[in-house]
Amino acid sequence: MIITSLKISAFGKFINKTINFSDGLNIIYGENEAGKSTTHAFIKAMLFGFDKKKNKVSTDSYQKYYPWDSQNKYGGSLTFIYANCTYEIEREFSITEPKLEIRNLSEGGITVDDPDLFLNKVLHNISRDTFDNTISVRQLKSAQNSSMIDELHQIISNLNTSGDMSIDTLYALNLLSHKKEKLQQSKDKEATIIYNRQLGNIRNLEKELSNQKYDNKLPELISKKNADEKRINANTNEIENLKKIVADNNLILNQYGFKERKDIDALSNEASKIYLDYKPILKNRNYAFSFICNVFFMLIGIAMIVFSSLMLVATYPSLANTLRLHDTRYSMNFITNFIVNLPFHPIVLIGILICVGLILLIGNIILLINNMKSRSVSTELHDILSDIFTEHINTDEVSEENMLKFKKHIRDMRTIAKTIMDSEAKMISLTDENNELIERQSEYDETIKLQQKIQYDVESKYTELNNLRIENKKIEHILETNDHINNEIESISLAIETIKSLSNEIKVSFGTHLNNTASKYISILTNNKYKSINVDNSLSVTINYEGRFMPLSQASIGTIDQIYLALRLAIADIINSNDNILPLIFDDCFAMYDNNRLEATLRFLSGLNSQILVFTCHTRENDISSNNSIKANSFCISN
Amino acid sequence: MRFIHTSNIHIGMSPDPDKPWSESRSDDLKKTFEDIINLCKNESIDLLMISGNLFNYQPTTEDLTYVDRLFKTIPDTNVLIVAGSSDHIKSNSPILNYVFSDNVHYFLSSAPDTYYIKDKKICIHGISCFSLEDPSTVINSITSDNDNNTHILMFHGSDSKHLPCDINKLAEKNFSYVALGLSHNFQEVVRNKIYYSGSPEPLDQNDEGNHGVIYGEISNKTHEITKIEFVKTAKLSYIPIKIKINSKTSESDVVELVNREVLRQGNNNIYKIILEGMRDPDIEFDSDIFNKSIKIASFEDQSNPKYDFIKLSSEHPQDMIGAFIRKMTLTNNNPSDIEKNALYYGTQALLKSTEKD
Numbered sequence: 001m002i003i004t005s006l007k008i009s010a011f012g013k014f015i016n017k018t019i020n021f022s023d024g025l026n027i028i029y030g031e032n033e034a035g036k037s038t039t040h041a042f043i044k045a046m047l048f049g050f051d052k053k054k055n056k057v058s059t060d061s062y063q064k065y066y067p068w069d070s071q072n073k074y075g076g077s078l079t080f081i082y083a084n085c086t087y088e089i090e091r092e093f094s095i096t097e098p099k100l101e102i103r104n105l106s107e108g109g110i111t112v113d114d115p116d117l118f119l120n121k122v123l124h125n126i127s128r129d130t131f132d133n134t135i136s137v138r139q140l141k142s143a144q145n146s147s148m149i150d151e152l153h154q155i156i157s158n159l160n161t162s163g164d165m166s167i168d169t170l171y172a173l174n175l176l177s178h179k180k181e182k183l184q185q186s187k188d189k190e191a192t193i194i195y196n197r198q199l200g201n202i203r204n205l206e207k208e209l210s211n212q213k214y215d216n217k218l219p220e221l222i223s224k225k226n227a228d229e230k231r232i233n234a235n236t237n238e239i240e241n242l243k244k245i246v247a248d249n250n251l252i253l254n255q256y257g258f259k260e261r262k263d264i265d266a267l268s269n270e271a272s273k274i275y276l277d278y279k280p281i282l283k284n285r286n287y288a289f290s291f292i293c294n295v296f297f298m299l300i301g302i303a304m305i306v307f308s309s310l311m312l313v314a315t316y317p318s319l320a321n322t323l324r325l326h327d328t329r330y331s332m333n334f335i336t337n338f339i340v341n342l343p344f345h346p347i348v349l350i351g352i353l354i355c356v357g358l359i360l361l362i363g364n365i366i367l368l369i370n371n372m373k374s375r376s377v378s379t380e381l382h383d384i385l386s387d388i389f390t391e392h393i394n395t396d397e398v399s400e401e402n403m404l405k406f407k408k409h410i411r412d413m414r415t416i417a418k419t420i421m422d423s424e425a426k427m428i429s430l431t432d433e434n435n436e437l438i439e440r441q442s443e444y445d446e447t448i449k450l451q452q453k454i455q456y457d458v459e460s461k462y463t464e465l466n467n468l469r470i471e472n473k474k475i476e477h478i479l480e481t482n483d484h485i486n487n488e489i490e491s492i493s494l495a496i497e498t499i500k501s502l503s504n505e506i507k508v509s510f511g512t513h514l515n516n517t518a519s520k521y522i523s524i525l526t527n528n529k530y531k532s533i534n535v536d537n538s539l540s541v542t543i544n545y546e547g548r549f550m551p552l553s554q555a556s557i558g559t560i561d562q563i564y565l566a567l568r569l570a571i572a573d574i575i576n577s578n579d580n581i582l583p584l585i586f587d588d589c590f591a592m593y594d595n596n597r598l599e600a601t602l603r604f605l606s607g608l609n610s611q612i613l614v615f616t617c618h619t620r621e622n623d624i625s626s627n628n629s630i631k632a633n634s635f636c637i638s639n
Numbered sequence: 640m641r642f643i644h645t646s647n648i649h650i651g652m653s654p655d656p657d658k659p660w661s662e663s664r665s666d667d668l669k670k671t672f673e674d675i676i677n678l679c680k681n682e683s684i685d686l687l688m689i690s691g692n693l694f695n696y697q698p699t700t701e702d703l704t705y706v707d708r709l710f711k712t713i714p715d716t717n718v719l720i721v722a723g724s725s726d727h728i729k730s731n732s733p734i735l736n737y738v739f740s741d742n743v744h745y746f747l748s749s750a751p752d753t754y755y756i757k758d759k760k761i762c763i764h765g766i767s768c769f770s771l772e773d774p775s776t777v778i779n780s781i782t783s784d785n786d787n788n789t790h791i792l793m794f795h796g797s798d799s800k801h802l803p804c805d806i807n808k809l810a811e812k813n814f815s816y817v818a819l820g821l822s823h824n825f826q827e828v829v830r831n832k833i834y835y836s837g838s839p840e841p842l843d844q845n846d847e848g849n850h851g852v853i854y855g856e857i858s859n860k861t862h863e864i865t866k867i868e869f870v871k872t873a874k875l876s877y878i879p880i881k882i883k884i885n886s887k888t889s890e891s892d893v894v895e896l897v898n899r900e901v902l903r904q905g906n907n908n909i910y911k912i913i914l915e916g917m918r919d920p921d922i923e924f925d926s927d928i929f930n931k932s933i934k935i936a937s938f939e940d941q942s943n944p945k946y947d948f949i950k951l952s953s954e955h956p957q958d959m960i961g962a963f964i965r966k967m968t969l970t971n972n973n974p975s976d977i978e979k980n981a982l983y984y985g986t987q988a989l990l991k992s993t994e995k996d
Contacts, residue, residue, distance in 0.1 A: 120954070124956070125956050126954065161959065162958050162959030162960075166992075166993040167958055167960060167989055168992040168993075169959055169989070169992070171991075171992040172959075172989045172991065172992040175988040175991055175992070176985070176988045179988075209731060210729075212730070214730075214731040215730040215731050216730065216731045216732060216733065216735040218735065218736035219735050219736045455733060459700060459701075459733055462696070462697045462733075465696070465697075466651065466697070470656060473653070473656045474653075474657050476656075477655075477657040478657065487976065487977055487980070488980065490977050490981075491977045491978075491979075491980035491981040491983075491984055492980075492981070492984050493981075494977060494978065495981040495982070495984045495988070496985075498963060498966055499959065499963060499985055499989070502959060502962045502966060503959065505962075506958075506959060506962065
């Protein structure tokens with residue numbers, strides 16, 4: 001690339017200004033404020049534009065060169081030769097609508113389709129910063145030796161680690177580390193500790209709560225207790241019923257005069273016995289007939305005794321005398337006749353008759369007495385039975401039928417008595433059961449009370465658990481933020497690692513190249529005074545001076561400047577390709593050089609393949625070049 | 640028959656626990672629940688179904704007394720409740736011995752159970768959760784008799800971890816309505832048949848959109864849904880504000896856009912701010928820039944610094960910047976967020992180092 005001319009429409013102090021350059025070495029001189037820097041800035045602006053958004057430097061430059069006094073368009077054109085064609089870059093700088101057009105003048109001025117892309121290609125894709133630090137060579141900023149060494153050291157370091165003087169890898173790494181540090185500090189480190197501690201507490205509580213001893217047994221207990229309560233109530237009701245039954249039945253028994261069951265048995269036995277006694281009397285109760293019979297047989301007995309007595313007298317008359325029974329003789333005739341006619345001794349008959357007569361008499365007397373007695377007993381029995389019957393079966397008639405009725409009544413009474421007895425037994429068993437149940441109720445009450453206490457404990461544990469969970473939920477959000485920060489930190493760490501590893505790679509490949517190329521240039525620039533420079537891994541720079549390595553700190557300011565130039569040229573070598581060599585711009589770079597060194601430098605530069613633009617405020621460069629027949633296009637620049 | 644179906648009320652929860660409005664949101668959950676009870680009262684609702692997660696955790700007697708006191712005020716409404724995943728029943732749950740008002744039935748069985756409301760001829764089939772997750776497919780085996788009653792099914796499911804079931808088969812069954820819990824958002828699973836009521840209040844920033852309960856009417860004759868509608872109950876919404884930014888967008892632009900949106904949607908709502916697009920690499924947006932009176936649940940800057948990596952890479956063919964970009968982009972076609980951010984951070988730092996003067 002060879003810049004042939006600049007046509008400035010309006011840029012800084014220049015209005016409608018044209019500047020032409022030639023191939024090879026151009027020496028542009030002018031006094032301070034003559035516009036050298038403006039020209040330099042215009043070239044940069046034409047090549048890179050003002051990327052207003054991109055960086056502050058561009059924006060400041062935009063303002064700095066804005067033609068406030070002119071109506072002309074802010075901008076202009078730059079003509080250059082590239083790949084055997086002449087191109088014209090035309091730019092109009094505007095905040096709202098910056099204009100860029102590139103025309104191929106060799107082909108009738110046709111515009112290039114994508115001017116940005118084309119320019120990138122022409123400029124080997126270098127950035128404005130790279131341009132500033134390689135193609136456009138300025139003086140080292142520092143004025144003191146030690147500071148210059150530091151600055152050079154930094155540049156070498158940048159080159160060595162990033163491949164670009166402007167990229168300060170260490171600075172970038174520091175930025176990243178600082179950011180990482182800040183993020184680390186913004187993390188709530190306590191949160192994780194608290195969270196884990198509380199999570200431990202939560203797990204412990206959960207584990208404890210899962211213990212079977214905390215199971216809620218209240219529903220089962222209450223349902224059992226309720227069932228028992230129901231049973232108690234049912235039993236109580238039944239006992240009441242039974243009591244009523246007992247009372248009612250007792251009333252019935254009492255009505256019949258029974259106080260106890262044995263009363264029924266006693267009455268029953270008594271009645272049966274009486275009835276048993278009374279029953280035969282009942283069957284023979286014709287006392288008048290018996291009486292007549294008795295009297296009749298008594299009379300017969302008496303008759304028989306009388307007759308036998310007569311017979312005895314008749315048989316034994318002496319007896320009659322003894323007995324002074326004379327008057328009976330007559331009547332004895334009949335008896336005597338009867339005796340006489342007897343085939344057997346009359347005493348037999350007499351004996352028989354007396355015996356029978358006595359039996360009849362005595363027997364019937366007994367019977368009569370008995371009868372009399374029996375009659376009075378019968379009345380008594382009847383009265384008793386009649387009373388019993390009247391009381392129990394509402395009749396006073398003593399009869400077989402009523403006796404049956406009475407027996408039925410007794411059976412009824414016995415049933416009632418049995419009912420009472422059964423009821424009473426049941427009442428006792430129910431009462432016993434209830435007592436047992438009531439006792440169990442209080443046991444249940446105790447267990448329920450205990451269980452309620454456990455439940456209360458469970459509930460307070462649950463409340464504690466819930467609170468812990470809420471607290472941990474709060475911390476979870478902090479942890480999420482921490483996670484997010486961790487990711488950011490990881491990203492930064494990855495960036496740091498990558499830059500570090502790349503830096504090492506660049507060091508290896510670039511370091512070798514830098515040492516070789518820069519050494520070549522320093523040797524030419526210093527007329528072989530310094531054979532080579534060496535940058536080692538620790539970035540310390542040494543210069544090979546007369547066969548020994550001299551530390552940079554021992555070099556003069558001028559030498560340091562030369563080393564700097566050599567390094568720049570070494571970098572430019574890397575950027576350039578064989579078929580497109582970019583121009584090199586030197587802006588007041590040689591102020592520190594003595595004449596010999598300047599001559600050597602200019603000679604060296606004029607021998608390079610690049611177009612060289614040397615801006616200077618001295619005429620020294622022009623004088624030396626013309627005096628030493630160094631081919632150069634020199635011209636003066638002025639407003 | 641008129642019913643209200645709700646779920647996931649999460650009484651006891653403190654939404655956005657790290658935010659200053661958390662406590663008032665906790666109160667909102669209770670207030671909205673009270674509103675639902677009033678709705679039952681005012682609309683003479685026959686049936687209130689709560690399909691799980693009435694509570695955010697294991698309810699204590701105090702919690703149960705609180706809800707029961709409210710249920711007592713609607714004695715004409717039958718309240719049916721199943722336990723969900725958050726308030727699942729444990730062997731030591733206080734609910735096991737809690738005695739609710741007569742109009743309340745809490746399903747306490749781990750097997751499908753039915754509750755019959757004789758006067759209304761409604762048979763409700765329900766199953767409560769007994770663990771945080773229950774992958775059993777018991778729902779598939781639930782059937783209802785083809786009788787003269789209205790059959791309704793309620794449970795807390797039905798994703799793969801919570802009582803999963805075949806929805807198509809469920810839709811074919813003889814249920815007039817299936818009241819589902821679990822999802823925080825309203826969802827019509829099968830029209831006029833199977834619904835997620837969603838939570839009546841949004842519970843976290845993922846619960847965007849409207850929140851309320853389902854009001855429905857079922858014909859006593861046909862046993863079919865005759866009316867169903869969503870009734871909004873939420874006191875506020877979580878509203879995402881997505882801002883597409885570009886390299887010209889400044890902090891104040893973002894603040895203004897957010898302020899405008901908040902003014903339009905109301906200051907009461909809670910916002911999620913998401914920045915998208917490509918930002919000026921020199922700007923880092925921070926959640927601190929917004930007005931403190933705006934409730935911001937989350938602020939996510941998903942924007943990327945506006946770097947043209949292809950251009951940067953070609954501008955720096957030889958140096959660290961180009962090498963770094965190529966290393967970070969060429970080695971991985973599908974970079975993770977960490978790798979993407981590493982690219983941004985590294986590029987930013989390297990570019991900054993060139994401007995340090």
